[in-house]
Amino acid sequence: MLSKRIIACLDVRNGQVVKGVNFEGLRSAGDPAALARRYNAEGIDELVILDITATIEARQALGDTIRRVARELFIPLAVGGGIRSEADAGAAVDAGADKVSLNTAALANPALITTLADRYGSQAVVVAIDAKTEGDRFAVFARSGRHAADRDAVDWAREAEARGAGEILLTSIDRDGTKRGFDCELTAAVSRAVSIPVIASGGAGTLDDFVEVFTAGRADAALAASIFHDAETSVRALKEHLRARRIPVRLC
Amino acid sequence: MSAASAIALIDYGAGNLTSVRKALAALGADVLVPAQPADLADARGVIVPGVGHFGATARLQGAWTDAILARVGEGRPLLGICLGMQWLYESSDEAPDVPGLGLFSGNCYKLRADAVKVPHVGWNDLHIDHPSSILDGVADRSQVYFTHSYVAPATNDTAATTDHGARFAAVVQRGHVAGVQFHPEKSGEVGLQILRNFLAMAG
Numbered sequence: 001m002l003s004k005r006i007i008a009c010l011d012v013r014n015g016q017v018v019k020g021v022n023f024e025g026l027r028s029a030g031d032p033a034a035l036a037r038r039y040n041a042e043g044i045d046e047l048v049i050l051d052i053t054a055t056i057e058a059r060q061a062l063g064d065t066i067r068r069v070a071r072e073l074f075i076p077l078a079v080g081g082g083i084r085s086e087a088d089a090g091a092a093v094d095a096g097a098d099k100v101s102l103n104t105a106a107l108a109n110p111a112l113i114t115t116l117a118d119r120y121g122s123q124a125v126v127v128a129i130d131a132k133t134e135g136d137r138f139a140v141f142a143r144s145g146r147h148a149a150d151r152d153a154v155d156w157a158r159e160a161e162a163r164g165a166g167e168i169l170l171t172s173i174d175r176d177g178t179k180r181g182f183d184c185e186l187t188a189a190v191s192r193a194v195s196i197p198v199i200a201s202g203g204a205g206t207l208d209d210f211v212e213v214f215t216a217g218r219a220d221a222a223l224a225a226s227i228f229h230d231a232e233t234s235v236r237a238l239k240e241h242l243r244a245r246r247i248p249v250r251l252c
Numbered sequence: 253m254s255a256a257s258a259i260a261l262i263d264y265g266a267g268n269l270t271s272v273r274k275a276l277a278a279l280g281a282d283v284l285v286p287a288q289p290a291d292l293a294d295a296r297g298v299i300v301p302g303v304g305h306f307g308a309t310a311r312l313q314g315a316w317t318d319a320i321l322a323r324v325g326e327g328r329p330l331l332g333i334c335l336g337m338q339w340l341y342e343s344s345d346e347a348p349d350v351p352g353l354g355l356f357s358g359n360c361y362k363l364r365a366d367a368v369k370v371p372h373v374g375w376n377d378l379h380i381d382h383p384s385s386i387l388d389g390v391a392d393r394s395q396v397y398f399t400h401s402y403v404a405p406a407t408n409d410t411a412a413t414t415d416h417g418a419r420f421a422a423v424v425q426r427g428h429v430a431g432v433q434f435h436p437e438k439s440g441e442v443g444l445q446i447l448r449n450f451l452a453m454a455g
Contacts, residue, residue: 001376001377001415002368002372002374002375002376002416003374003375003376003395004374005374005375040440045374045375070271070274071274071278072278074271074274074275074278074437074438074439074440074441074443074444075397075438075439075440076397076438093268093270094270096270096271096274098268098271098438120267120268121266121267121303121304122304122371123303123371123373123399123400124267124268124303166371166373166399167373195365195369195370195371196369196371196373197369197371197373197374220369220373220374221374250375250395252395252440252441252442
């Protein structure tokens with residue numbers, strides 16, 4: 001049976017892992033390669049490196065970070081943040097990324113999804129959607145959650161799939177960094193609308209939050225950062241908790 | 253290092269080779285990406301990777317196919333990964349006009365999305381049906397990383413199956429020709445063990 005994936009996100013700025021609360025107030029959480037090694041030993045299923053500064057200088061540092069992490073890890077590695085063009089995606093792939101995650105660039109230029117899917121395959125193209133509940137809809141935001149994109153998350157996910165995206169990385173801006181649990185309503189709405197996998201992100205605080213997002217939220221994978229970085233729980237403890245509740249996971 | 257000791261990794265424009273290269277390098281293998289079929293002459297083993305559309309394998313027809321079959325005829329091991337495994341069969345519904353290599357019988361077909369999501373993306377179990385050298389040291393129910401929509405049918409040559417809506421061939425092997433539907437280069441220690449087994453077959 002297909003396992004539910006647990007994905008660790010390394011938010012990286014200038015080669016160091018940081019994690020924000022509601023996209024602001026960043027604090028440092030360590031060396032990316034060291035963290036990646038620890039997660040891999042604990043049985044993480046996949047890693048995402050998210051470059052949260054994405055200036056030109058930082059992007060070169062990012063290439064080095066990708067290479068350092070990819071050299072010793074033989075699990076899927078996705079890279080996002082500041083990927084605006086085919087060339088940016090190519091640089092990430094050449095450095096060792098298996099998948100690139102597009103957010104603002106996909107909203108500004110949806111054809112980029114198709115260009116990258118044609119070049120690297122749909123499995124290599126993740127469309128990241130940052131969304132916030134507004135009344136009875138889920139509003140999409142660009143530029144690290146600062147800019148309303150005037151799109152509905154469910155519609156945008158459908159369009160991204162049609163254009164060749166292989167996965168959706170769905171972040172709840174309301175929950176991000178709060179540890180109040182995933183937004184299961186948002187996640188289930190998007191997961192029902194597409195046949196590609198949906199990775200839920202934002203709000204993981206307790207082990208039961210993951211149980212909830214894999215059942216009520218219909219997520220195919222769940223992504224978390226601070227819950228692992230701060231060593232509040234290990235990947236292994238989380239997976240044992242999920243398995244005890246009959247959620248299929250990879251234990252190794 | 254001479255090409256005689258290298259594993260040939262075939263680049264036919266179907267996806268990126270970086271990950272497979274890296275994994276083989278981590279296991280100490282020399283890897284050669286041949287620019288032309290003649291460069292395959294001294295390879296001690298051949299790997300056909302690939303993701304994406306079966307139609308891309310059309311580029312392997314003719315001289316590449318001849319060179320690969322010549323190596324197989326000399327007893328050199330061949331490993332197909334993902335789309336590369338599907339190419340070892342006779343055909344695929346994904347591109348009915350493009351013939352496969354036909355070393356294994358059967359037609360590749362799309363997974364049904366009735367009760368499960370397709371594409372099949374993520375870690376899933378290997379159900380090992382019978383012992384094979386490519387799975388040496390790999391425990392039954394080990395998990396490996398898949399990302400695909402089309403599959404090869406389970407036949408007598410199938411060494412392991414995986415269930416996603418229905419059972420399909422996850423590992424196939426006959427003699428020194430093997431295929432894996434998943435990505436050993438992305439499947440952690442289990443995947444590295446499978447690549448080690450292939451390198452052992454290549455001597």
